[in-house]
Structures are given as structure tokens and as C-alpha cells.
Amino acid sequence: MIILGIETSCDETAVSIIEAKGGLEDLHFKVLGSSVNSQIELHREYGGVFPTLAKREHIKNLLPVLIESFRKANLISDSQFPISKKFSSLEEFLNEKPQLDVIDLIAVTVGPGLEPALWTGINFAEELGERLNKPVIPTNHMNGHLASVLLSNKKIVFPAIGLLVSGGHTELILIKNWFEKEKIGETQDDAVGEAFDKVARMLGLPYPGGPEISKLAEEAREKNIKLEKEFPRPMIHSKDFNFSFSGLKTAVLYYLKNKTDANKLAVAREFEDAVIETLITKTNKAIAQYSPKTLIVGGGVIANKFLRENITKLKDKYPNLEIMIPEKNLTTDNATMITIAGYLEYLKSGVGKENRKLKACGNLKIN
Numbered sequence: 288m289i290i291l292g293i294e295t296s297c298d299e300t301a302v303s304i305i306e307a308k309g310g311l312e313d314l315h316f317k318v319l320g321s322s323v324n325s326q327i328e329l330h331r332e333y334g335g336v337f338p339t340l341a342k343r344e345h346i347k348n349l350l351p352v353l354i355e356s357f358r359k360a361n362l363i364s365d366s367q368f369p370i371s372k373k374f375s376s377l378e379e380f381l382n383e384k385p386q387l388d389v390i391d392l393i394a395v396t397v398g399p400g401l402e403p404a405l406w407t408g409i410n411f412a413e414e415l416g417e418r419l420n421k422p423v424i425p426t427n428h429m430n431g432h433l434a435s436v437l438l439s440n441k442k443i444v445f446p447a448i449g450l451l452v453s454g455g456h457t458e459l460i461l462i463k464n465w466f467e468k469e470k471i472g473e474t475q476d477d478a479v480g481e482a483f484d485k486v487a488r489m490l491g492l493p494y495p496g497g498p499e500i501s502k503l504a505e506e507a508r509e510k511n512i513k514l515e516k517e518f519p520r521p522m523i524h525s526k527d528f529n530f531s532f533s534g535l536k537t538a539v540l541y542y543l544k545n546k547t548d549a550n551k552l553a554v555a556r557e558f559e560d561a562v563i564e565t566l567i568t569k570t571n572k573a574i575a576q577y578s579p580k581t582l583i584v585g586g587g588v589i590a591n592k593f594l595r596e597n598i599t600k601l602k603d604k605y606p607n608l609e610i611m612i613p614e615k616n617l618t619t620d621n622a623t624m625i626t627i628a629g630y631l632e633y634l635k636s637g638v639g640k641e642n643r644k645l646k647a648c649g650n651l652k653i654n
């Protein structure tokens with residue numbers, strides 16, 4: 288089956304077309320064409336994602352991103368649709384009668400995320416579905432982050448533990464199978480990516496802060512530069528699987544207030560050490576308690592090299608644990624993960640069984 292996915296939950300407008308095959312026991316995916324437009328540069332001056340700007344940009348970019356993904360998937364030809372040809376609306380494009388009948392299903396992110404941004408994707412997907420006469424299936428963005436490891440076409444052995452680390456989430460999930468998940472821990476305040484972004488801002492670094500802090504921390508490790516004190520690792524010894532990053536963020540704030548000549552490299556390193564140690568300790572604890580066969584890590588923060596290294600090291604302690612981290616281009620928001628999660632949703636519920644009314648849900652829970 289050919290699935291078209293649409294993602295607009297935050298500051299990436301993305302469309303992807305994949306071929307999906309098999310049942311739960313023999314899933315197989317192949318990307319035919321994928322396109323992402325990132326708004327990072329525009330949000331940079333606000334130091335974070337500005338929702339109304341995100342909405343405006345999604346509305347502007349959805350059609351060109353869609354057309355680009357069709358082009359990449361060879362579903363439209365350059366002769367009928369030259370790159371120079373621009374369309375002002377989806378209707379205008381579809382009136383040219385592109386041959387899109389191969390598409391079987393449209394998957395769209397309905398949450399979690401910024402609701403005004405989510406609605407742009409939903410409205411677009413519904414219009415496309417109606418015009419092409421194809422079903423539209425609602426998809427959970429966090430399921431997408433977990434499901435992105437399926438693109439490797441390796442079989443996942445359950446139970447699995449999922450660690451989700453993004454700009455909006457920090458969660459540990461017990462995955463009994465693709466249709467049965469239970470959240471076992473989450474952040475009590477800031478998400479880990481949010482903490483990276485806020486601390487980066489304190490250090491005068493641009494948005495998104497994760498990659499910036501990571502660069503400085505790496506340089507500090509190479510040059511053996513260390514902070515003279517330790518920042519706290521909040522909740523690291525708590526009995527549950529929850530996290531907290533706001534106390535750590537405040538500790539950095541006070542440190543920087545008291546020490547105007549602080550060494551940024553050393554601060555970045557110590558902050559990153561504290562975050563990664565906390566994430567690894569809690570993940571380790573979840574593995575010890577639930578004895579999963581697989582660990583899946585998803586979300587933008589897994590682009591962090593130091594986290595990847597430390598997650599990989601868990602293999603020394605648990606040699607039989609299969610550790611699955613998505614490919615680098617699938618770590619930050621994209622629509623390929625939405626098509627994969629959409630296929631799982633289709634296997635679970637089919638389409639058209641119920642009269643689904645698509646609705647954006649900013650704090651949609653994982654299911």
C-alpha cells in the first residue's frame with residue numbers, strides 16, 4: 288500500500304510517500320519521496336517556536352512540500368509539472384490532473400503539538416483526501432517517533448522500552464506491542480529538548496539550542512575543560528521513572544548570574560553531563576525492572592551525539608538488548624515517521640470503520 292504522510296505539529300512542514308507492506312510480524316517499508324521544510328531560521332529571532340508564525344508558514348509551505356515529495360517519488364513528471372510552475376492553491380494543482388491514484392491512504396499528525404499548526408495539516412489532508420477520494424487516518428506524533436525505527440526493516444522483539452526525548456516530551460514507555468503501550472515515566476516540568484533550548488538561550492546561543500550546546504560540550508571534552516562544580520541531577524534517585532529538568536535549568540541560571548565570566552564550554556559540558564546522566568540512569572532502571580528485549584529511542588534530542596554514545600554503551604550491561612535508534616535524518620520531525628505510524632494505525636483500526644472526525648489535540652497521549 289502507498290501512504291502519504293503529512294506532519295505540521297511544530298516548526299517542520301513535511302510530506303512523505305512510502306510503500307508499506309506486510310502485517311505486524313513482517314512489516315516492510317520503503318521511502319518513495321520525502322520532503323521537509325524547516326522554519327528554524329524564522330523562529331530563531333523569537334528564541335523558540337512562535338505558534339502563529341508556524342501556522343502561517345505551514346499554510347504557505349504545505350503545497351510546495353507536497354509537490355516536491357510527489358516529484359521525488361516520480362509521481363509527477365517534469366514535463367507536466369515543471370519546477371518553475373507555481374500553484375496558488377491545492378485546488379489549482381489538482382485541476383491539472385496529476386495521476387495520484389496510486390496513493391491508498393493519507394496519514395496526518397493530529398497531536399501532540401501546537402494546535403494551530405496541527406490544524407493546518409489536518410485541513411490540508413482532509414481537502415486532499417476528499418479531492419483524491421482517499422481515506423485520511425489520524426496519527427500520533429509520538430507514535431511516529433517510536434515507529435521511525437521500523438524503517439530499518441528489522442523485526443522488533445517485544446516487550447520494548449521506548450525513550451522519547453524531544454522539544455515537548457521526555458517519556459519512558461513500556462511497549463508491550465505496537466498496539467499496547469503504557470507510559471511509565473515522564474517529565475514533571477520541562478522537556479529535555481526545552482531545557483537544552485532554554486539553557487542555550489542563557490548562554491547566548493541561537494535556537495534550537497540542543498545542537499549548539501552539544502558542540503560546545505564536545506569541544507570542552509576534547510580540551511579537557513571542566514566546570515569547578517556539579518549541577519544537580521534532579522530526581523535521579525527517585526523511585527519512579529519520572530524526570531525533572533527545571534531545577535537543573537535554574538541551577539545554570541544562578542551559576543551564570545553569579546559568575547559573569549563563566550566558561551561557556553564548561554557550563555555546556557556540565558549541563559549536558561547532568562541531562563544525559565539522568566536520562567541514562569532512568570532508562571537503565573526501566574530496563575532492570577521490565578527486562579525488555581528492545582530499547583527504542585526517538586525524538587529530536589537523540590540527534591545528540593553524547594546521548595547516542597551513552598545509549599549505545601547500555602549494550603555492555605545488557606548484551607542481549609537490541610538498541611534501536613532511528614537514522615539521523617529521521618530523528619527530528621519528518622513525515623516518514625507519520626506514514627509508518629499511519630500504517631500501524633491502519634493495521635489496528637482499518638479505515639472507514641468509524642466515521643472519524645479529525646481533530647487537533649495539543650496534548651494527545653501516546654496510545
Ligand code: KG4
Pocket residue numbers: 297452453454455456479480481483484495496497498501586587588589590591592618619620
Ligand atoms: O522531535 P523534535 O524535532 O521536535 C519536537 O517534537 O519537539 O525535537 C526538537 C528538539 C529541540 O529542543 C532541539 O534543541 C533538540 O530536539 N535537539 C537536540 C539536538 N538536536 C536537536 N538536543 C540536544 N542535542 C542535539 N544534538
Ligand code: ZN
Pocket residue numbers: 428432453454586587619620
Ligand atoms: Zn517530534
